[in-house]
Each structure stands twice: as C-alpha cells, then as structure tokens.
Amino acid sequence: xxxxxxxxxxxxxxxxxxxxxxxxxxxxxxxxxxxxxxxxxxxxxxxxxxxxxxxxxxxxxxxxxxxxxxxxxxxxxxxxxxxxxxxxxxxxxxxxxxxxxxxxxxxxxxxxxxxxxxxxxxxxxxxxxxxxxxxxxxxxxxxxxxxxxxxxxxxxxxxxxxxxxxxxxxxxxxxxxxxxxxxxxxxxxxxxxxxxxxxxxxxxxxxxxxxxxxxxxxxxxxxxxxxxxxxxxxxxxxxxxxxxxxxxxxxxxxxxxxxxxxxxxxxxxxxxxxxxxxxxxxxxxxxxxxxxxxxxxxxxxxxxxxxxxxxxxxxxxxxxxxxxxxxxxxxxxxxxxxxxxxxxxxxxxxxxxxxxxxxxxxxxxxxxxxxxxxxxxxxxxxxxxxxxxxxxxxxxxxxxxxxxxxxxxxxxxxxxxxxxxxxxxxxxxxxxxxxxxxxxxxxxxxxxxxxxxxxxxxxxxxxxxxxxxxxxxxxxxxxxxxxxxxxxxxxxxxxxxxxxxxxxxxxxxxxxxxx
Amino acid sequence: xxxxxxxxxxxxxxxxxxxxxxxxxxxxxxxxxxxxxxxxxxxxxxxxxxxxxxxxxxxxxxxxxxxxxxxxxxxxxxxxxxxxxxxxxxxxxxxxxxxxxxxxxxxxxxxxxxxxxxxxxxxxxxxxxxxxxxxxxxxxxxxxxxxxxxxxxxxxxxxxxxxxxxxxxxxxxxxxxxxxxxxxxxxxxxxxxxxxxxxxxxxxxxxxxxxxxxxxxxxxxxxxxxxxxxxxxxxxxxxxxxxxxxxxxxxxxxxxxxxxxxxxxxxxxxxxxxxxxxxxxxxxx
Numbered sequence: 034x035x036x037x038x039x040x041x042x043x044x045x046x047x048x049x050x051x052x053x054x055x056x057x058x059x060x061x062x063x064x065x066x067x068x069x070x071x072x073x074x075x076x077x078x079x080x081x082x083x084x085x086x087x088x089x090x091x092x093x094x095x096x097x098x099x100x101x102x103x104x105x106x107x108x109x110x111x112x113x114x115x116x117x118x119x120x121x122x123x124x125x126x127x128x129x130x131x132x133x134x135x136x137x138x139x140x141x142x143x144x145x146x147x148x149x150x151x152x153x154x155x156x157x158x159x160x161x162x163x164x165x166x167x168x169x170x171x172x173x174x175x176x177x178x179x180x181x182x183x184x185x186x187x188x189x190x191x192x193x194x195x196x197x198x199x200x201x202x203x204x205x206x207x208x209x210x211x212x213x214x215x216x217x218x219x220x221x222x223x224x225x226x227x228x229x230x231x232x233x234x235x236x237x238x239x240x241x242x243x244x245x246x247x248x249x250x251x252x253x254x255x256x257x258x259x260x261x262x263x264x265x266x267x268x269x270x271x272x273x274x275x276x277x278x279x280x281x282x283x284x285x286x287x288x289x290x291x292x293x294x295x296x297x298x299x300x301x302x303x304x305x306x307x308x309x310x311x312x313x314x315x316x317x318x319x320x321x322x323x324x325x326x327x328x329x330x331x332x333x334x335x336x337x338x339x340x341x342x343x344x345x346x347x348x349x350x351x352x353x354x355x356x357x358x359x360x361x362x363x364x365x366x367x368x369x370x371x372x373x374x375x376x377x378x379x380x381x382x383x384x385x386x387x388x389x390x391x392x393x394x395x396x397x398x399x400x401x402x403x404x405x406x407x408x409x410x411x412x413x414x415x416x417x418x419x420x421x422x423x424x425x426x427x428x429x430x431x432x433x434x435x436x437x438x439x440x441x442x443x444x445x446x447x448x449x450x451x452x453x454x455x456x457x458x459x460x461x462x463x464x465x466x467x468x469x470x471x472x473x474x475x476x477x478x479x480x481x482x483x484x485x486x487x488x489x490x491x492x493x494x495x496x497x498x499x500x501x502x503x504x505x506x507x508x509x510x511x512x513x514x515x516x517x518x519x520x521x522x523x524x525x526x527x528x529x530x531x532x533x534x535x536x537x538x539x540x541x542x543x544x545x546x547x548x
Numbered sequence: 549x550x551x552x553x554x555x556x557x558x559x560x561x562x563x564x565x566x567x568x569x570x571x572x573x574x575x576x577x578x579x580x581x582x583x584x585x586x587x588x589x590x591x592x593x594x595x596x597x598x599x600x601x602x603x604x605x606x607x608x609x610x611x612x613x614x615x616x617x618x619x620x621x622x623x624x625x626x627x628x629x630x631x632x633x634x635x636x637x638x639x640x641x642x643x644x645x646x647x648x649x650x651x652x653x654x655x656x657x658x659x660x661x662x663x664x665x666x667x668x669x670x671x672x673x674x675x676x677x678x679x680x681x682x683x684x685x686x687x688x689x690x691x692x693x694x695x696x697x698x699x700x701x702x703x704x705x706x707x708x709x710x711x712x713x714x715x716x717x718x719x720x721x722x723x724x725x726x727x728x729x730x731x732x733x734x735x736x737x738x739x740x741x742x743x744x745x746x747x748x749x750x751x752x753x754x755x756x757x758x759x760x761x762x763x764x765x766x767x768x769x770x771x772x773x774x775x776x777x778x779x780x781x782x783x784x785x786x787x788x789x790x791x792x793x794x795x796x797x798x799x800x801x802x803x804x805x806x807x808x809x810x811x812x813x814x815x816x817x818x819x820x821x822x823x824x825x826x827x828x829x830x831x832x833x
Contacts, residue, residue, distance in 0.1 A: 229781065268688050268689050
C-alpha cells in the first residue's frame with residue numbers, strides 16, 4: 034500500500050520534468066527578462082531603463098550611437114549647419130515608412146520636437162530638447178532646426194525617438210494616450226502582442242534597418258533566481274543585469290557568457306539639507322569621513338569609487354588631484370563635528386546642545402539585496418563612530434516618491450542615478466532642479482550648470498561640468514559612493530553582440546541567433 | 549423556509565464582510581498621508597466609495613496606473629491564480645486523503661517514513677519550494693510546466709499537505725470508532741464507501757480554513773515564478789501606488805476567502821442533518 038503514494042509522487046515529478054523540457058524545446062526567437070516590464074511604449078513618457086531598451090527596438094532617432102561611439106545617421110541622411118551654428122537643416126532619407134505603411138516625413142520630426150517641448154505633455158525628457166528654439170518642416174524630407182544658442186556639435190542631442198504625427202491629435206500628448214500600448218513604429222521591430230507579463234515584437238517590414246532576428250519576447254521576471262535559472266535552461270537568451278551575487282553562478286554556466294558593459298549609473302547617499310545638522314557642510318563631510326566606503330562596496334561586488342556626480346570614465350569627471358575620494362578618517366570626522374558645535378561624551382552618541390544627532394536611513398526597495406546590505410553596513414559604521422543611525426527602512430516606489438520627493442521627510446537616502454550619454458545633472462543640483470530633493474542651493478553651481486547646458490563648445494562644457502564636480506565634491510550634498518561594474522549575461526547561441534553604454538539594444542539588428 | 553433564512557443570514561454576513569473590507573481598506577488608502585486618492589480635487593470618500601460599488605456591479609472600476617481597465621486586470625489575474633489555488637487545494641486534499649487511507653489505522657515501517665517525509669516537505673515555505681523547483685525541475689516561465697509546478701507547490705508548501713493529512717487522520721480516527729464503520733468492517737464491505745461521504749464536510753472545512761493561506765502562498769509563488777496572477781498584480785499595484793487596482797484586488801481576495809467560508813456553511817446545512825436539528829432544538833431558524 035505504501036508504495037503507491039511514492040510511485041504517484043515520482044510520476045508527478047517526472048511529468049513536471051517532461052513538461053519543463055518540452056517548454057524549453059519549444060522556445061523560439063530572442064527572449065530576454067526584465068525585473069519589471071515597461072509600462073509604456075511611448076518614448077515621450079519613458080521612465081525606466083526597461084522602457085528605454087524596448088524603445089531602442091521599436092523606434093528610430095535622427096542619429097544614434099554607432100559602433101565607434103560617435104553618432105551615426107539613422108533617419109537622417111545628411112545635415113547642413115549655418116555658419117553661425119545657430120541653425121541646422123536636416124535631410125531625411127528617402128522613402129521612410131512607419132510600420133502602418135504611412136510615410137515618415139519632416140512633419141513627424143517637427144511634431145516630435147513640439148510634443149516633447151509642450152509642457153502639457155509632461156515628458157520627463159523635456160529638458161533634453163530645450164536647446165531647440167524652433168523647428169519647421171521645410172518640405173517632405175527637410176527639417177530646419179533653430180537653436181537657442183550656437184551648437185557646435187549637436188548630433189548627439191538628436192538621439193531622441195521620432196513619433197508618428199498622424200497618430201496624435203495635437204502636441205499635448207497625455208501619458209494615457211492609447212499610443213502607449215498600440216504604437217506605430219519606425220524601428221527594426223513592431224509590436225506583435227502584449228500581455229500583463231510580456232511584450233512580443235516582430236520584425237517591422239518597413240524598417241530601414243532589417244534585423245537578423247525575427248521575433249523578440251520581453252518577459253517580466255521579478256525574481257533574479259528565476260532569471261538565472263531560465264538563462265541556464267535556455268528559456269531566455271539574455272539577462273540584462275546580473276547582480277554580483279549571481280556572477281559566479283552565471284560564470285559557471287556552460288551555455289551563457291558574462292559580458293561587462295559600461296553604464297552611466299552611480300550610487301549615492303543623499304542628505305537632507307533641511308535637517309538642522311546636515312545643512313552644515315562640516316557635518317556632511319564628517320559623515321562621509323566616518324565611514325569606510327571601500328568596505329561597503331566590497332560587500333556587494335566590484336565597482337569604481339567616485340568623488341562627484343559622474344562615472345570615472347565620463348569626460349566630465351574631474352580627475353584633478355584637488356578632487357579626491359573621501360576616505361575614512363574618524364579623527365578628522367570627529368574634529369569636523371566638534372568644529373560644527375557637536376560633542377561626544379565617552380563612548381556615547383554625538384550630540385548638539387545635549388540633543389543626540391539622530392539620523393534615519395531610507396533606501397529604495399528596488400535596490401534589492403544590494404541596497405539593504407549597503408544601508409545596513411553604513412548604519413553599523415555610523416553607529417560605531419557614534420552617530421545614532423536608526424535601522425534602515427526600504428521604501429517602495431510610491432512611498433519613496435511621496436516621502437523623499439514630495440514631503441522631503443528624510444535624513445539620509447541611499448539610491449542610484451542612471452544617465453544617458455548627455456549626463457545631464459542640471460535637475461539634480463540646480464536650486465530649481467526638478468530632482469533636487471536634497472534642497473541643494475549654490476548660486477555658483479547654478480551659474481555653472483546654466484552655462485554648461487547653454488554651452489555649445491564641447492571643451493568649454495567639459496570645463497564647466499568638471500568645476501561643478503569639484504564644488505560638489507567639496508560641499509557633499511550627496512555622499513558620492515561608486516559606479517558598479519555592470520554585467521549582462523547572454524546565451525552562447527546569440528552572436529555578433531555589441532552593447533553600448535546606456536543604449537543596450539542600439540546595434541540589435543546585427544545580432545544573430547544561432548539555431 | 550428555515551434553511552432559506554439561515555442561508556440568507558449567512559449571505560448577508562458575507563456581503564457585510566466584503567463591504568466592510570472595501571470600506572476599511574479604502575479609508576486607509578484615502579486618509580493615509582499623501583494619498584493620491586484623497587488628494588484629488590473635489591473628491592470625497594463617500595463619493596468614491598459609492599462609485600466603487602457602482603463600478604463593481606457595472607464592471608467599470610476605472611483604469612489602472614498602467615492604463616488597463618481595473619476590472620479586466622482583476623479578472624485576468626483571478627483567471628490565472630484561482631485555477632492554481634483550486635487545483636492546489638484539490639491536489640492537496642486528494643493526496644492527503646490517499647496518504648491517510650493508505651496508512652491505515654496503525655502506521656508502520658514505510659508508511660511512517662513516508663508520512664514523516666511528507667510533513668517535513670510540507671513544512672517548507674512556498675518560496676523555498678519555488679526556488680528548488682526552479683533549480684531542480686527547470687520550471688519554464690510560462691505554460692503547463694509552470695502551472696503544474698505551482699499547483700504542486702501550493703498543494704504541499706506552507707504546511708498545507710501536513711494540515712490536510714493531520715485533519716483527515718483525526719476525522720478518520722473518529723469515524724473508525726463509529727458503529728456503522730465497525731459493522732461494515734465485520735460485513736467485509738469496502739470502507740471507503742462509508743468514509744468518503746462522511747469526510748466531505750470536514751474536507752470542505754479544511755479547504756475553507758486554508759484559503760487565506762493559499763492566497764498568501766500564491767502571492768509569494770507568483771513573485772518567484774513570475775506568474776502574472778492576482779498576487780503579482782497586487783504587489784505591483786501596491787508598489788506603483790495604483791490604488792484603484794489595489795482596492796479592487798483586496799475586495800476580490802476578501803470575497804474569495806469569505807465566500808469559501810460561506811460555501812462550507814451552505815454545504816454543512818445541505819449535507820449534515822444534525823446542523824438543522826441542532827438549530828431547531830436551540831429554537832433558531
């Protein structure tokens with residue numbers, strides 16, 4: 034009698050295994066996993082890297098990043114700039130077509146610029162197009178752009194995606210416009226179908242860049258373990274970002290390769306400058322001096338420490354000797370706190386006028402295990418030094434936006450920023466910046482940022498940005514942490530892979546999938 | 549008539565619980581600091597509450613943050629999760645019954661070992677079983693293989709199978725002492741014919757009592773296996789402050805849990821004559 038249940042259990046497990054293997058064998062096309070699926074396929078309202086990646090596959094821009102990192106023409110064929118560099122005429126390729134068969138014309142380009150710039154659209158990328166003063170469609174394939182200031186090297190600014198005018202009623206495009214789930218595309222792919230957990234794409238027959246791979250499926254997999262397992266068994270061909278704790282496991286795999294790629298992303302601890310103690314630069318520097326950031330970094334993987342708001346490979350990063358990484362020096366930290374009027378009795382906590390310096394640490398839940406590890410480590414180090422740091426609290430997106438951006442009710446926040454090629458930090462550190470949640474205000478930095486955004490001479494712009502870096506490294510509105518070394522994992526049957534910083538799928542039409 | 553009145557009372561209690569859950573949860577979201585629901589211009593809680601219930605009956609609960617109609621998302625999520633929960637429940641009850649009957653009144657040798665193994669496996673949390681299934685059985689990210697794995701894990705994990713086996717054991721032990729079972733044994737007729745009708749109600753009660761656990765389990769499992777069911781949709785709704793969707797899912801889940809309890813009550817009234825007798829004796833309808 035007792036044999037029967039055992040036999041049933043064995044049969045059950047065997048059936049599971051068979052069905053699993055059958056599912057594996059049936060997989061076709063290129064399939065990759067995202068932690069969270071893109072919400073919108075409208076580039077005007079692109080909010081996450083998942084959306085950026087998907088839009089790379091669906092839409093074309095006038096210029097895009099080439100293999101050598103320099104802009105290569107996509108929809109644009111050629112351009113002419115006026116002598117004073119204040120205007121530019123762009124000539125589109127002939128016979129460009131949208132996925133619905135409608136012609137792609139200069140009117141679409143003009144419409145796209147106006148839609149991005151329309152405040153009623155509420156595009157998060159609106160400031161990216163603030164360099165354009167006027168746009169007009171001269172004829173079917175010619176667009177004339179007038180700049181706010183002379184532009185010496187404007188091509189990299191035309192990486193934004195072009196939208197089909199005929200799909201919209203006006204240039205004020207709400208986030209809820211049906212285009213977000215029924216897009217008309219110009220890129221290598223068009224939308225085939227969508228479900229709650231997947232977007233399926235198929236080759237766009239009208240695309241100017243014909244992709245080698247016919248179909249793509251993007252699948253939401255919130256759990257990294259599932260991503261690693263699915264990659265190993267061949268259910269997916271790519272895992273976009275492999276956290277450090279999974280590197281060894283993926284590396285051991287006989288079917289997949291780890292590929293390092295540069296990202297323009299860095300971690301920070303933001304300090305609330307409304308806080309009576311944190312508003313003093315000496316206290317902020319003391320906190321940065323009190324902790325060993327190398328120790329925190331070692332807990333979560335490999336990366337590059339940073340002294341300011343850029344990744345070390347950025348042209349804006351200030352490598353001058355005067356701009357040093359903040360290293361741990363608890364004596365110096367103590368002296369700084371004393372200079373700021375705080376005192377410490379024996380082994381107790383640092384306090385100002387008898388009131389202990391208490392700090393709350395928040396981190397975004399989306400940072401996962403790595404965020405938790407770093408937050409706990411920083412808390413422990415601060416407490417060891419004598420700062421009464423409370424247990425770190427993870428916050429999901431909604432609470433985070435409310436607490437940090439709207440109410441500004443925090444002391445220290447751990448998070449990361451990701452940038453595209455332009456590395457625009459204006460909104461983060463300008464006193465009127467929309468993302469300046471720490472409340473940083475420095476007139477000199479404001480002027481530098483304004484000059485940098487208006488500057489058309491690349492060398493001068495670099496100089497302005499490096500000066501911003503220097504000033505921020507001194508004042509530390511953030512504790513600048515590090516830029517993690519990013520790894521992606523791809524199955525070996527995927528060939529001719531080339532991944533650009535920030536633009537993951539920019540060269541995807543050339544990728545091949547070996548049968 | 550008395551049965552009808554009893555069922556009506558039960559039905560009213562069910563409705564009250566569901567409405568109360570929407571009221572309490574809606575109020576929490578509405579009056580929470582920084583709530584997007586409550587901060588909308590000209591909005592009132594009473595108005596929202598009324599609209600919500602009109603929406604429940606008309607099938608129009610507005611649009612989620614993602615742009616999909618809320619009712620459509622709830623039904624699609626439920627359409628994925630509920631069959632998994634139902635099948636998990638059935639599998640657990642069937643396996644539990646099989647194990648209990650197979651072991652007989654006195655467990656020996658292999659039976660005892662098997663029972664121990666079942667209890668040990670069943671005490672594993674659902675997420676752990678999910679990870680094991682991913683690694684060992686190559687659970688695919690969609691399709692029958694994924695569903696099969698989810699059903700098996702729900703049927704076993706979080707103490708589900710263990711509870712079911714222990715519950716049936718206790719019922720069987722009581723049944724075996726009953727006169728009609730003793731005489732059936734003496735007559736040599738198959739005992740399962742007597743067991744099954746008498747176990748129907750206890751099994752339904754076990755199922756109802758485990759419903760809330762199963763829904764909690766399915767939430768975790770959907771995260772681990774990436775299943776787009778009511779649990780994962782609810783989690784994402786909470787994460788993105790999609791309150792309209794969150795309230796709808798909460799009310800749906802409450803209705804399922806309270807509904808399963810109501811179903812057992814109805815079943816008990818219809819199947820067990822003792823319940824009607826007891827109520828008549830107590831002078832209650």
